[in-house]
Amino acid sequence: MDPAVSDATVGRLPAYLRAAIDLGTQGVTSVSSDRLAEEAGAHPATLRRDLASLDITGTRGVGYDIKYLVSQISLVLGLNQQWPVVIVGAGNLGKALANYGGFAERGFPVAAMIDVSPELVGSTISGIPVVPTDELPRLVEEEDILVGIITTPADVAQEAADMLVEHGIRSILNFTTELLDVPPTVTCRSVDIATELQILSFYRQRGRAAQTGTGVPLGSEHG
Amino acid sequence: MDPAVSDATVGRLPAYLRAAIDLGTQGVTSVSSDRLAEEAGAHPATLRRDLASLDITGTRGVGYDIKYLVSQISLVLGLNQQWPVVIVGAGNLGKALANYGGFAERGFPVAAMIDVSPELVGSTISGIPVVPTDELPRLVEEEDILVGIITTPADVAQEAADMLVEHGIRSILNFTTELLDVPPTVTCRSVDIATELQILSFYRQRGRAAQTGTGVPLGSEHG
DNA sequence: CAGTGTGAATTTCTTCACAGCG
DNA sequence: CGCTGTGAAGAAATTCACACTG
CATH class of the missing domain: 1.10.10.10 (Winged helix-like DNA-binding domain superfamily/Winged helix DNA-binding domain)
Incomplete structure (x- = not known):
């Protein structure tokens, strides 16, 4: 339109x-x-x-x-269909998101979690299987996954993003502090909790009270 | 200045x-x-x-x-001092944030978690005590807590916010879907993960690739 | 007549382009 | 000479205000 x-x-x-x-x-x-x-x-x-x-x-x-x-x-918003997601990083935050449950109900069922840790791989977290990295191609292929959520430690976030991109993921929601580099065909948003707290800090100090909302683009392209 | x-x-x-x-x-x-x-x-x-x-x-x-x-x-940004925070709601997300550990290191140590569930109260989660609601006044008083993080179910989020406000909390980071009503003296930001996914969805569909960042004010006051 | 849809005014934010300083 | 700091231009977003319609 x-x-x-x-x-x-x-x-x-x-x-x-x-x-x-x-x-x-x-x-x-x-x-x-x-x-x-x-x-x-x-x-x-x-x-x-x-x-x-x-x-x-x-x-x-x-x-x-x-x-x-x-x-x-x-x-x-494209919510007339389900968009299964994969969570990369089965640490605390990843687990919390998996447990959270609210995703499926809003159209984003969690198809799997990916982790490198041998203890976790093979287990399930609230019914969601934890699979090794090399399962990703199959997941993308068979389950039509286009969205990846990164909850790894910051130092491997870029690596995780590269892997997702390589296997055809089209959108990334990044919970690490790392700013990710992705090709222009991939949509990427970052949610950094410390950033949010810092912004709150500023407004509290300045006495300005801005009832504000969630993420909105912060700038355009990188280059 | x-x-x-x-x-x-x-x-x-x-x-x-x-x-x-x-x-x-x-x-x-x-x-x-x-x-x-x-x-x-x-x-x-x-x-x-x-x-x-x-x-x-x-x-x-x-x-x-x-x-x-x-x-x-x-x-x-006011980061020349520590700002201890309290997490309201020791569910999955609350626990994840408590476990996350990155907060203290960036100046926002978690002083306590508040929950209503009798099984949780009294326990500790990665060293952070879970206390009942009525401990809040003491915490605010003795530990100089000005920041609250709400990770409760959405239907009690406003209640949680009211409680925080009443006891002198000055900033709220809200992880629920609920838009909170707070007095203008209180700074409030919302981070809703489903919202982020919906926005990603839009851009993916439209083929627009916006490398974007975290939360930025979405509008000014309510009224 | 209540409330949308939108030109026009306004405000805010971004980017250019360059004078001027270290 | 390179890079900051900023006037001025430009672009984008918001808000006003009202013609118009169901």
């Missing part, structure tokens, strides 16, 4: 979606931009513009139909 | 800091904006402007002194 949807818009879509789902669950069938923006923590005009940029329309004088909203935003 | 440092700038500071520390560890003592920007994944001009806005200066013809950079950025 529209050739360009802005990064800022994309960053807000999950919040709109969640707000819409919430309202739907409460039995609401139609919502104004004022209300939905309030729920999602955005400005009403911004919300209207965002939706319009995706050709998601409302009804003048009425608002947006909740079911239509949910289905359209889901469609745009 | 300068009255206003932009949110975008603040979001990049942790990356600059990490890049500077990395280079320092490698024995580099001075760095140009080109080099540092490269390492941090930013544009050189943006980096220079960011640093200038914090009164962090370099030497013309030479570059920035690494030690000075590290100390000044740390100062701005």
Whole structure:
């Protein structure tokens, strides 16, 4: 459709979606931009513009139909299908994510965890098998996995990323501190908890209170 | 100093800091904006402007002194002291964070975990005591805790936040899907993993490859 | 008449390009 | 001479404000 949807818009879509789902669950069938923006923590005009940029329309004088909203935003985000993921690194964080369970329910079932440790390989963590590195090609092939989550120690994160890329993974969510180098065909996002704490620290000190949200692009390409 | 440092700038500071520390560890003592920007994944001009806005200066013809950079950025971020944190919710994610260990080393030691479950209370997780809710006032008082990390189930996250706020916590890092309502005196950031995966999904589908970074403010106040 | 959709104004952020300093 | 610091240009994002429609 529209050739360009802005990064800022994309960053807000999950919040709109969640707000819409919430309202739907409460039995609401139609919502104004004022209300939905309030729920999602955005400005009403911004919300209207965002939706319009995706050709998601409302009804003048009425608002947006909740079911239509949910289905359209889901469609745009590609959530009308399951995207199995593989977690690389069965350490604490990897295990926590595997245990977390909330993934499958939101469309990202964990197909397997990859680890190098011989003690872990062969075991299962809340039903998810831990497999050795060389199983990756098979997984990608047979289970159509396009998303990898890296929870290894930072010093092997790049290595893990290279391996994922080599075997055809298209998206990487990186929980290490390491900034990853990936080819431009691969989408990569980093979530570093210490970074978040440092940012919080700044605002606390300065007394500025910014109710803020999750990751949004921080800049464009590397080069 | 300068009255206003932009949110975008603040979001990049942790990356600059990490890049500077990395280079320092490698024995580099001075760095140009080109080099540092490269390492941090930013544009050189943006980096220079960011640093200038914090009164962090370099030497013309030479570059920035690494030690000075590290100390000044740390100062701005408030990292010249330890900020003990409390983790609310000793479930999988809470445990993972507690086990993670990387916090203390980056200035955020975990003083305690809070949980309601009688089986957990009284135990320790990698040396960190799990205490009941009513210990919070004492912790805040005696250990000067200003930061809380919420890793509870989403449906009690707001409750947890209210409790933290009531007892004087000033910053909250929220790992649940729930958008928290907090008074303007409290700084709050949310990291929702499903959100990150959804965003990745969008970019993968659209074939756009955005090498992106961690959380940056998504909007200003709620009202 | 309530509330969308959008031109236009505004603000914010980024990048260019270069004067000027060490 | 190389690189910072910054005015000025440019791009992007946000917000206003209102015509218009169901």
